[in-house]
Amino acid sequence: xxxxxxxxxxxxxxxxxxxxxxxxxxxxxxxxxxxxxxxxxxxxxxxxxxxxxxxxxxxxxxxxxxxxxxxxxxxxxxxxxxxxxx
Numbered sequence: 001x002x003x004x005x006x007x008x009x010x011x012x013x014x015x016x017x018x019x020x021x022x023x024x025x026x027x028x029x030x031x032x033x034x035x036x037x038x039x040x041x042x043x044x045x046x047x048x049x050x051x052x053x054x055x056x057x058x059x060x061x062x063x064x065x066x067x068x069x070x071x072x073x074x075x076x077x078x079x080x081x082x083x084x085x086x
Contacts, residue, residue, distance in 0.1 A: 045083065046082075
């Protein structure tokens with residue numbers, strides 16, 4: 001699995017080597033075999049990734065989000081705080 005820090009590092013390396021790509025279109029792949037590609041329309045969103053059901057929950061619909069503490073309850077056994085990139 002990739003961390004946000006690794007992802008940002010890779011993006012920064014691409015921009016450093018190719019500064020003109022700052023305005024390039026960003027696309028995502030449906031799967032790791034490259035069977036389908038579409039443009040990215042949404043910015044990254046903080047949330048919770050549940051490994052139990054392979055779902056991503058945002059702050060708005062997350063049973064793991066504590067509005068009192070304004071943070072996610074990170075349960076490493078079943079999931080983790082994550083950033084969804086699309």
